[in-house]
Amino acid sequence: MEKYRSFDEIQFALKKGESDCRSIVKYYLQNIHTKAHLNAFVEVYAQSALEQAAQVDQKIAQGTAGKLAGMVIGIKDVLNYEGHSCTAGSNILKGYVSQYTATAVQRLLNEDAIIIGRLNCDEFGMGSSNEQSAYGKVHQEIDPTRVPGGSSGGSAVAVQANLCTVSLGSDTGGSVRQPAAFTGVIGMKPTYSRVSRWGLIAYASSFDTIGVFSTTVKDNAIILEVMAGYDKKDSTSSKKVVETYSNLDFPKGPVKIAVLKEVLHATALQPEIKRNTLEVIERLKNKGHEVQEVDFPLLKYVLPTYYILTTAEASANLARFDGVKYGYRTPQAQNLEQLYKDSRSEGFGEEVKRRIMLGTFVLSASYHDAYFTKAQKVRRVIKEITEELLTDFDYLMLPTTPTTAFKFGEHGDDPISMYLEDLFTVQASVSGVPALSIPNGKDDSGMPIGLQVIANSFKEADLYAFGHYLSALTLN
8 A cells, every 4th residue: 555645644654753754755766766667757856855854854853844844746847946957858958957946946945845856748848748758758657558648747647656745837728737637636727927937947928837736635735825925036926815725615605616518518528528527517516506507609719829829929938948058059050040040950849849930920020910919819808708707606617638648649640639638728728717627537448537627816725625625526
């Protein structure tokens, strides 16, 4: 039987004197070694993690330890951690060592969390399967022939396979929620601006959020509670007060839940996912909650809007990786122009180059208004309608993904079919609202199914409380 599947179990062992932080880190290091074939970690910080653990043990003995003492965390390879490599799963950043620590990571360290390593991901967060990493693909623990989801596939599998207590990922259009659904764990995308992006390697700056993977809603809430809040280093971070998310106080009275007709009756929705979602809806109704199907005719515009805007922002953000200041530099350049072209051509992977070219196209003078400007306007309309729905209803509920985890290579020759895997997650990203994915049983092949709940901006406390309540009603 595996131990330490939650922070509560770790805290119980520490308080009873049955274990210490060094022993807990060694336990996870052994798991990482045993399950190295999953390729979840691109680098394990064995020595520094053990040193951190020893320091936390001293603080526990002195009664000065932070609220995350004993929590062992893996971080996605897009978060800077001073003195450690950070490459965003790309050859273009080969050899780069972080000069500073991301605010979100530093806040966890300040509360005595232990960072055990960096986790594999699709290059620059661009992908839905974790097949686009320079370090190779990550394998599901349940079925190694199937993808773990992306782009935070390593973060999802690290929690699924019990390689750390929780992990951090980034979510631009579903990169936490989709792999959480595929691997049967809990994944949270907070409100845009709730967590500082300082130290997160940018993909699309107006969409990027730092999210959390865990096996329990409570663990997820504790981590976000520590990370959230204003940061003067990130001008987009919110100054709103951070609530105590880990209270998980769900109201005793009934709540109103909207279910999107266009999602529930979509032809692309896998039958088992629809079946399990309908089962949860019935259970909620039996508990006295109001669940109503509503129209959302803009659903077909959400994905195109997302990809136009994110590729445009990626084109601008990734211009800084030019082979001059840091990272990969082509060895055969004869002049500056060739240095730029060859370094980027050789350093970036195919999917990243595809999105840079798409973004450059929609930003070009001839097409800027036709694509980029129009997409911004549509985004505003989607956001307004979503927020209006979340004013009339307490939550939106829908499947996290249209299918369960697919086999490696299944969408390799068809980028559009790969992009459609984000169909149900991008609405929350375009609107900037928080969304939580929780497990909801399995399909006929034994692969996990995810159920997604969306709340209005800065309603993370309510979302976690409802997610905790809903977890008892989902299928096991």
